[in-house]
Amino acid sequence: MTAQDHELGAPGTAGQGGAEEQGTGSVPHGRPGAADGTSSAAPSPSTSSPSGPSPSADDGVEDALALVGRQPARPADGQDSRAPGQDRPSAARHRATPWEKARSIASRAGSATALRTHREPLDASLGRVLATPLTAFTDLPSFDTSAMDGWAVAGPGPWTVAPGDSGILAGHGEPEPLADGTAVRIATGARVPPGATAVIRSEHSRTDGSGHLHAQRQVSHGQDIRPRGQECRSGDQLLPAGALVTPAVLGLAAAAGYDELHTVVRPRVEVLVLGDELLTEGLPHDGLIRDALGPMIGPWLRALGADVIATHRVGDDAEALQRAVTASDADLVVTTGGTAAGPVDHVHPMLSKAGAELLVDGVAVRPGHPMLLARLAPGRHLVGLPGNPLAAVSGLLTLAEPLLRQRSGQATPAPYRASLRDEVHGHPYDTRLVPVVHRGDSVVPLHYHGPAMLRGVAAADGLAVVPPGGSGAGEVLEVLDLPWLPTSEGCFT
């Protein structure tokens, strides 16, 4: 946490669940014991501490999820509420790119490169993005089809049934024409014979002893016949380029005559996990902690449409980092940790040595403000995620997601908005990303949203975008959905 951060205290928010952990200066200036970003204050009566469930939780689920209690929001008059003597934001703060702008810079960086495309068999295309529109190769249905098991009839009844007729089954060539006043048995999916005017369901009909079929309900013209081209005509656009290939799209493509799909090649991404303090197994001990990002970032990037070629652990070794970045031929390198200005924070010096162009160097968002985006070479980028785990998630959603969306050809959905059930306090100047769950028509903010915590986001449906100053109950906010839709082959959204 920087000196500037402490100068940005938001009076009235200290001591609330998770607030101290924001690194936002939500700790008042000079508060003893809070300078390292850890909590030193007792929870306020209406909230809980980040390490315990909310006392106001109203059911077991909410208890487990530890929903955020009400918190003081922005100053009532909307004015700067810093105490006299507290400094204005520093020059460093002004360098931080506003959150929206950071996302659009990342999006532009991703769209600067032409998409690579390929054709693959249907079963290999799940989770890819269509490079060209899906256009029907055939009418659907491709022939007039019976929608029910029963009788094809021609003209008004009763109808004569040809004796010994075995009927028309699905999967056969064009049947004989049906003469007016006659009926023939027909199966669901079978071709309707020329001349047929309706299909009567077997349960709505009876045959008499003299070989005649009678309808037990009124028969309307064309009933239970799916006419050729009802769903689409050959050449119709079924889906636009940019659509995600879901299982339903595979089914539609197959029905429309496709054996393979023209899709965008996934951007290749390499993950470099920095930090000597990280263990890959067992329990934390002697100041060492488990690597939470190695297991999380690769799958998350895959869910965003990336082909993650490797996750390497490079420790806090500046040379190893330099070698790894220089040797990588990935479209995107994602580093974790080492973005700040500590003695072993090697990302900035490495980028400078590599002659990279910093497109975003710090974002006005909490958590995650030290995140960065750099251009290593034309069409090759690096996203530097902060080491604090929720700050890294914030970097994924702010920088990696828009860049990968463009690089993988995905259409940009309209922002999704939802009403906040409870008030959320804000950072005075920066956007906050707060884990939320859906409850009815609202989203409910979760506790355990400190930068070093994953407990909130692991239970969340999305992250609410809380503007500087905070949001009151009932306010409608943008919510960044989490891209979870696991299949046995991994996420495909």
Ligand SMILES: Nc1nc2c(c(=O)[nH]1)N[C@H]1C(S)=C(S)[C@@H](COP(=O)(O)OP(=O)(O)OC[C@H]3O[C@@H](n4cnc5c(N)ncnc54)[C@H](O)[C@@H]3O)O[C@H]1N2
């Ligand atoms: N002088 C300053 N210090 C810090 C600033 C600042 O602006 N100036 N920002 C603070 C904020 S906010 C964040 S976030 C962190 C970002 O730090 P780094 O990106 O350099 O990350 P590290 O220092 O390597 O690690 C930070 C924290 O996260 C833990 N960590 C790192 N990697 C992992 C991992 N794979 N799994 C679990 N935990 C991880 C690490 O042990 C540290 O506790 O900097 C602040 N400081």
Ligand code: MOO
């Ligand atoms: O708080 Mo930092 O904002 O942990 O990224």
